[in-house]
Amino acid sequence: MALPSDSRAPLLANYVERSKDRIVATLADWVRIPSISADPAHRRDLETSAELCANLLREAGLRNVAVLPTGTPAGPGGPAVYGDWLDAGPTALTALVYCHHDVQPADPLKEPWSSPPFEPVVNDGVMWGRGTSDDKGQVMAQIEAARGLLLERGSLPVNLKFLVEGEEELGSPHLEALLEHHRDQFAADVVIVADTTMLAPGTPSTSIAMRGLVAFDIALRTAKTDLHSGTWGGTVPNAALLAARLASSLHDADNRVTLPGFYDRVRELSGAEAAAFAAVPFDEEVYKGQAGVAYLEGEAGRTPLERTGTRPTAEVVGIHAGYAGPGIKTIVPAEANLKLALRLVPDQVPDEVEASLRAWLAERVPRGCEVRITRHGGVKPLVTPLAHPAMKALATAIKRVFGVPPLLTREGGSGPEESLSRVLQAPVIALGVSLATDNFHAPDEHFDLGQLWQGVLAGAELLIELGKLEDVHGQLPGD
Numbered sequence: 001m002a003l004p005s006d007s008r009a010p011l012l013a014n015y016v017e018r019s020k021d022r023i024v025a026t027l028a029d030w031v032r033i034p035s036i037s038a039d040p041a042h043r044r045d046l047e048t049s050a051e052l053c054a055n056l057l058r059e060a061g062l063r064n065v066a067v068l069p070t071g072t073p074a075g076p077g078g079p080a081v082y083g084d085w086l087d088a089g090p091t092a093l094t095a096l097v098y099c100h101h102d103v104q105p106a107d108p109l110k111e112p113w114s115s116p117p118f119e120p121v122v123n124d125g126v127m128w129g130r131g132t133s134d135d136k137g138q139v140m141a142q143i144e145a146a147r148g149l150l151l152e153r154g155s156l157p158v159n160l161k162f163l164v165e166g167e168e169e170l171g172s173p174h175l176e177a178l179l180e181h182h183r184d185q186f187a188a189d190v191v192i193v194a195d196t197t198m199l200a201p202g203t204p205s206t207s208i209a210m211r212g213l214v215a216f217d218i219a220l221r222t223a224k225t226d227l228h229s230g231t232w233g234g235t236v237p238n239a240a241l242l243a244a245r246l247a248s249s250l251h252d253a254d255n256r257v258t259l260p261g262f263y264d265r266v267r268e269l270s271g272a273e274a275a276a277f278a279a280v281p282f283d284e285e286v287y288k289g290q291a292g293v294a295y296l297e298g299e300a301g302r303t304p305l306e307r308t309g310t311r312p313t314a315e316v317v318g319i320h321a322g323y324a325g326p327g328i329k330t331i332v333p334a335e336a337n338l339k340l341a342l343r344l345v346p347d348q349v350p351d352e353v354e355a356s357l358r359a360w361l362a363e364r365v366p367r368g369c370e371v372r373i374t375r376h377g378g379v380k381p382l383v384t385p386l387a388h389p390a391m392k393a394l395a396t397a398i399k400r401v402f403g404v405p406p407l408l409t410r411e412g413g414s415g416p417e418e419s420l421s422r423v424l425q426a427p428v429i430a431l432g433v434s435l436a437t438d439n440f441h442a443p444d445e446h447f448d449l450g451q452l453w454q455g456v457l458a459g460a461e462l463l464i465e466l467g468k469l470e471d472v473h474g475q476l477p478g479d
């Protein structure tokens with residue numbers, strides 16, 4: 001992406017210098033609250049965390065700050081926090097910052113933490129503790145960007161909204177309902193996600209795509225009950241064997257998925273997309289080491305980065321059949337269960353993939369065998385249109401703070417970003433400043449404070465750049 005050269009210093013440089021102690025102390029207070037969304041015993045902590053977040057938004061100068069309950073009284077979800085500043089006027093762009101204040105459990109403590117997870121310590125410019133990187137440190141960066149701009153300039157260049165979710169680590173079970181319910185309140189021209197990583201310090205990057213996801217639980221039954229392998233074996237269908245045959249025929253000799261039409265809608269990258277993607281560094285030995293595997297496999301003719309970033313995949317996530325107890329049992333199993341998880345890329349559609357799977361099974365499961373398919377999820381793939389003016393604003397802001405424009409990465413996983421983009425009808429851009437080596441979701445989570453300061457600076461520059469944009473109203477994602 002060609003960017004104009006500009007050497008202006010980041011606007012909030014002085015603000016950050018004189019605010020460091022306060023910001024670190026505030027972040028430490030927040031990290032001390034074990035806002036673990038997965039554990040009902042921490043319900044009160046989740047509420048305390050939401051209240052602290054609401055106070056931070058208020059102190060920053062945001063208005064209409066509210067803690068928004070989610071779920072139902074019978075099954076309450078993690079509370080979200082909202083706040084806005086809407087005085088930039090009706091013609092100014094509106095941006096919504098999405099991030100989350102809940103954290104992963106500290107357990108399982110297979111490897112012990114070097115310091116207690118909810119007693120943050122700062123060492124050599126790094127803060128250690130659960131939630132420092134994912135995501136409280138990143139939330140702080142964006143709140144401080146708004147606070148600094150309001151303090152230095154008395155106003156923001158855009159209308160700004162914050163949505164800080166309280167159950168992202170659970171897979172955002174109530175986010176879609178929350179977005180639907182507050183669709184008008186949350187309406188925005190662009191969504192800024194502050195919950196992603198950069199490749200390395202000095203190598204800024206932004207994620208421009210996430211894969212979709214649809215999963216299936218396939219229950220197979222070949223007989224009324226398990227049968228004696230001596231009396232019946234070799235003459236009747238075996239459910240375990242059927243499941244194994246299905247699993248082994250899911251890919252062809254080139255490791256391509258055999259569901260009919262599976263690749264029909266897969267979009268090849270454009271020239272600009274391919275060039276940007278090719279610039280992302282990849283070290284196969286490091287990658288294998290991180291995974292703890294001896295070799296890599298996958299779709300023929302595609303690199304590992306392509307396989308996880310731009311190509312769809314189908315994984316067998318479980319096969320259960322027959323006798324699994326101690327010793328042996330001489331049976332022909334009557335039941336089997338096969339679980340599949342499919343990651344999708346633009347323009348694949350979960351409903352079409354389901355239809356294709358059903359056709360594939362109909363062809364392979366013999367008549368008289370019972371098949372029950374339960375579908376789980378159905379997240380569509382998401383890609384940020386590179387040509388959208390908000391992408392250029394993001395690249396300009398990152399270059400001004402980090403010295404170089406961001407590399408454009410693609411996430412293999414799937415997240416709430418697709419819901420945000422679809423329900424709010426706005427493109428999603430990612431200004432995450434965590435590092436992949438921060439140990440989020442693992443013991444010894446930490447956050448590089450250098451990334452935090454650059455996150456504040458870049459957050460402010462992004463709002464300034466977005467403030468220069470006109471005429472982005474009405475541009476739909478995918479344009």
Ligand SMILES: [Zn+2]
Nearest residue numbers: 134135168195
């Ligand atoms: Zn996160």
